[in-house]
Amino acid sequence: MSMQCSKLCSLIIGETFGMPVQSVVDVLLQKGPSPLRHVLTSMMKSMPIEAIHGALKTLIQHFVVNFHVNSTTGETIYSVNHEKTIEIMRYPRYYAHAEQMVGPVGREVLEEIVQSGLVSISKLIYICGSRVMKSNPDVTEAVLFEQLNLFQTTAMRLAAKKYIVIVPPPSPDNENNEADPGAHKDSHKLPAVDLKVLLGKLLKTNETKLESLPDANILWGIYIQQFHAELRNSMVYQALERKFKSMIDPRVIQVVIEVGLERHQWEDEGAPVSMHEIKDRIEKMPDGLATSKHISEHLEIVEDDPMRILSRLSNQLGGHFAFNMKTAVSELLWNIIDKIITEKHGFHALRIFRLVKASGFVEQDTINEIGMVPGKEAKHLTYKLVDDHFINIKEVKKTYTTNAPPGKTCTVFYVDSSQIVRSLQEYCYKAAYNLKLKSKIEQAKIKRLSVKEERITRILVNMTNKNCAEDQLNEIRELLTPPERGLLLRYQFSSGKLLSGTIQVDETLFVTELYLKYHGKNFPKKK
Amino acid sequence: MTDATTISPKEVGHGEVAGGSSIAPDAGMSPFEQRIIQLAKEFPKGIPGKILQNDMPTTVSADERAIVINKLLAQGILDIYKQGNELLYKLKGGKSSEPDQIKDADNEEKVVFDIIKEASNMGIWIRDIRLASNLTLSQLNKIVKSLETKKLIKAVKSVAASKKKVYMLYGLDPHRSLTGGAWYSDQDFESEFVTILNQQCFKYLSDKRQQAQANVDDVGPKAKMAIALTTLDDLWKYICNLGISKVELTPEDITSILNTLIFDGKVEKIRKGDLEYYLAAEPMLETTGLIQVPCGVCPVIKDCSERGLVNPGSCLYMNNWLSSEF
């Protein structure tokens, strides 16, 4: 992993698990995969051993640190899982998606699971229940039971939608950690939970021992793959909806994607879907009849598109159609790259880039001529694109011209997709890192004021509970001067913007990851 | 109309001679020119203008005749004399392909002349003449200069490399690849002209797409698409009728413009069987997350580091972005 990626990982860990855990991860990031004694030697002066163990335990439970036993030395080696760490940045999107699909309680339950890393369903319901009790100490037994019931059914819905999965606890066997936990047929089947027992434990406030519950060893975690598949589908669908704007009913594509990729979500090409099935499903949708009348025309237009995302596999029964997700994801990525180039260097640069991409290897003169960009500008832009790693440059021998002096070379330009994706990822890592760093700097600037505000809020809550007079409350409120309030407001706005900026950057990063997932096997390894 | 073929990037630049007329004496001449030369042979002392006039079919106007005669004069095939009040046209030397001056020239000049002649209207670079003639550079420079003064050859600058001069016979029209065709005037690339054509072509296609999109009749997507799709021929006619070009544009010129639009991501080529259509493309994305934040489009991102002079803490781009819309 690149240095930029490691720096970002360190910040993410710090933000999520706190500074002490970050410093443990920093050792692993700097030294690479290491045995525990290396971590201990580096950290012992600044942290007690138990705290180091605790930090590692948390990291392992969240799959951010992997471990395996070195077969020669017998030592356990710990290493940071960069991919999982970067995924933490994407959690707000998973939560928003879960909320959209399962409702706000779905989000709440999912957040709880993520915070625990791995948790049994009983414990999950127990934690959610204790939260209810904390926020509303006067809650009645009946209401609490209802709430527990709601959490259980929500967990069931999350499992049915495959958003959560039974995960085997982390083990030194690396292969096991890499395996798809959702592959087993029962991996999304919720165990039976006795809510009455849980209610009893909750009401006895000091009763926190949950190890005796029957499902205590069945641990659940978030099933990222499902979120990735659904986010991918929705990004691809939205992009295609824009592309075929008002020309066809985009729901036709949605059906082919959903039905074709239902079983095997990560196949390059979905299973063939018959026109009849598409028609059937469309007819059941609002205003579907108008579309189903011309269903073959809708499909034909997508089929004729130069992107070639839909292929007709047979002509029987109106035809069978398969959606090529690999191509769609590639198109999405190239469109992203196009947008970045246009934004950074203008539309002539985009023209040059796409021309080079379509040409394979091409000389500067040809770029100027076909691109119809004035010579000087074309040259300038071509080199800017090279500088930004969007295109590559290569010296080749001019052996094909008979009258050229021997040894004469010429410069050709070409596009190396693996390099572009890597450099795009680096840009994303750096942009996300800068945004997070800025957020940290802004937070530090306002630290004294935040502490003051927190203190005042606490006092105000206490006073309100004691039914103090409004005048007294106002007096306390005014301890925070208008300029101080202004500063706090500005900080809130900035930190919100910085956070949504990071989520936006991650959107681009996500597409590069998807692209690598489909093309990764064909890519040469980074030197 | 010619076939609506698109120039794929690799084909362009190695195309056929287009527009330029490589005139090898005796071959490739128009029937008028051949007739004039024949007449000149019949009248070795010179053809009187009157005879020339009477001999030509009535469909040939005086202007057209003048153009052909001027061309033959320029090529050194004909010579013009005045006898009394009458003009006489006479074949130069006896052999129309060799101007008089070269006959009197020395052998080296003849060799260089022949090499240049062989290059026809593509022209030849001085270095290649040297390789082919085995002359020293100073000798060659002298010869080339002398041929230029005698108006036997001329130097032409290529649009591809403005510093590279090529030599060709004086009377030839340089090949399109040297002049750049419709997109060049006096070796200068007419960037605005290309931009205007690019915009006009796109506007036409985009208007058609919008027309199709706005169609709310229940006609089915195929009929809608038929409104949006455009053939090269239609587009070519539309552009010609706009009258925005001083030069006559060929369908190939429009294909070149369409190719720029395809590279711009604004137009797509749709193939239906053997037919090709053009369609204004809708972008798949309005924007992307990375470019929504200042670092995504930052020109100095490479120099930006936590402890450097350019850093996120004091970054102006970042601060401006954070204070916008507050």
Ligand code: SF4
């Ligand atoms: S922090 Fe500022 S200088 Fe650094 S990359 Fe971002 S925009 Fe550029």
